[in-house]
Amino acid sequence: MTSAISVFIVLLFIGTPIALLMALSGLAGSWELGGLRFIQIIAERMFSGVSGYLLMAVPYFIFTSELMNQAGLTERLVAFNNALLGRIRGALSHVNIVVSLFFSGLTGAAITDTVAVGKILIPAMKREGYTPAYAAAVTACSSIIGPIIPPSVVMVVYAAILQNVTVLDLFAAGILPGLLMTVALLVASFVMAWIYKFPRHGDTNLRDAARAFLPTVPALLVPVIILGGILGGLTTITEASAFAAMYTLILGFFVYRTLTLRKVWESLVATVRFSGVVFFLLASSTVLGWFVTRSGLARDAAGMITAISDNWIVQIGLVNLLLILLGTVLDVLPALVVVAPVLVPAMVQLGFDPLHFAIVMIITLNVANITPPVGMTLMTASQIAGVPYERAIVTALPFYLSHLAVIAVVSLWPAFVLFIPSLFD
Template identity: 35%
Template sequence: MEIAILFGSFLLLLILRVPVALTLVISSLLTALSIGIPLPAVLQRMVAGMNSFSLLAIPFFILAGEIMNEGGISRRLINLSNLLIGKIRGGLALVNIAASTFFGGISGSSVADVSSVGSVLIPMMRKKGYDQAYSVSVTVSSAAQGVILPPSHNMIIYSTAAGGVSISGLFMGGVLPGLLLAFVLMVIAYVIAVKRNYPKSEPMKKEEIPKVLREGILGLLTAVIIIGGIVSGFFTATESAAIGTVYAFIITFFVYRDVPLSNFRYVLHRTFKTLSMVLFLISASSGFGWLLAYLEVPGAVSDSLLSFSSNEIITLLLINLILLLLGTVMDMAPLILIATPIFLPVVSELGMDPIHFGIMLILNLSIGLITPPVGAALFVGSAIGDIPMEKVLKTLMPFYGAMIAVLLIITFWSDIVMFIPGLLE
């Protein structure tokens, strides 16, 4: 009965479009009342969920992304990508994917990626003769790399939910899958571009090349500083994020100088707004997760899945299918916090490393960011492209197929995730 109250109230409130964080809190409190658990005990668990040193890295990652976004880093990375691959047929589409790969490693957010890169490249692609729906499809599908390539605050959320999985291991585990995803998306985009005879980009003037290289590399160094500091062991994740933020601040306001220093208050406002939502969500999910454990839901789910089939392949396919379906109706952060304690014991029984599962989980849920009815990145891309979402979906199908193919490769070929983390042990 208590499990029915927990999940029934949760689903009902979601259907009523109550914000996810409030949904988690209300369903947790209702369940606690039905069990007879004192409400202060649930609130204590919610507060304890935010009492983690590793979570201090999240505000710095969000702030660094906002600073670089404000300072025009996306435009500079687009120029760098255009210099490297713009001469190929359908070059702007490939530039779009490359820029998302670069920027995603800095912002760690698919929605930020679509907003920044898409606001520049979608209008540019339309002007050059690219189909409107195709331009949006390329942008939103490549934005998924924003959450799988390091640094990604979603990996820190997963680390917390999984009981302290190595953040550096997660960061390095996302490198090869992220690059594989970028390559596969480029192949799809190139095949479509050749078929539709989309144009090549105009060659860049020689005198512009040094400036493009210098400014693009300076922007990329933000991610290099953060990742390098963590992987080398010289800094913790929090320290690297803080140092990367200081570097981003200096580059944006004192080197690029596209925006005045007075704009920093707007950056802080957006950062605090995002951070408050993330921390409230983490807090709410902690109370919900504690009740899941109290009611022994993870163990029941694990027993059910393992008894459904003793075949490892079928079990992993079933978990992926469940996550894909959940990702279409819920945002990534709450799903990471809810799904991790439920499914991590199952995959652990199958011998899957927590780092491997984390990358599989995050890539799986990133597909939900571009899938209706929630699909935040898809909604943003459609708004920028000024095109109904329904028209984009048909063009997105080949990209959906590519992303699911990469997801299956990552699921069943652990070496692609664990190779680099294994080198660093």
């Protein structure tokens, strides 16, 4: 175990790609445990990590989100929300959050939401008098709703790695926390709009809102089709994801008429690239995960947590702090595949519900995605806004505090997370 930890730390500090880091750390640990006999099964482990039927849903979900981006869904959602909220002070700030809520069900990746929403709303907010730092902050902090509200690529990957909870349960459990995150961000947005006297977007009425809403209806049916089929027991996760991709193609070509063969090709290329990253991470994580299981590292981690405190509130608080610290230097998916095989068995051994802890981990790692020094979503939004990253960090503090409040509620109130999944038992 010593050699695996040493290799992991050294490779992390020299900037080795995370997939290679996990594979080489697992190889080092496997050699220490059983020599050549264990090394020989590594290839089989890597293949088994990416051969599951469930993982076929990942490229379909990614392809669907890319097609929706290319079809111009974001612009339609922005138009609808502007018409609905235009009279309210700080309208574009609230619109930014609500659009992320709608858009999250179509992507499930925070960076995708940041780019798609930010390229439209950040320039619009700057033109109406919002500071670039504020525009970047609200865009980045709202975009992390994406991996919480289903369908979510992160949840599919989690279920593939741990296999102790189903994707169906994860999707159902993410709904209420995602909505709570949206409400908390809107509260912060309304308070800041009142304090800083943000502008209204313009006079609107219900007729304008209805006229703007109608073109968005076919696109908003995409998450309804996915979740309705899965939660209703009509389709599997993979079947629903494939059907959503086909529906989106038809929508883009024949309803919106905004898709072209060139755009479909660009969507396919982006899907292959992102899917390659995801599957390489999964293959490498199985090597490290197998070593963690054989070495008893999860058992040792549980023992360390218990040694610090036997109070469950303290225990989950310490784990949340660890996840945020880890998430400051790693993106969500790499952090998940590195830490989940160690922490999840340890927390289950301590008595935590596996589904509850899964949602806590996913939310906390995504909040860490806006936490310095890396904070990829906030850094991306800062680049779009053309503002120094440090200024965006300071401006994002109220939104960040609202996310921490959500983490506290979700961590300390398991019944809140488990309510909707219990309806399908």
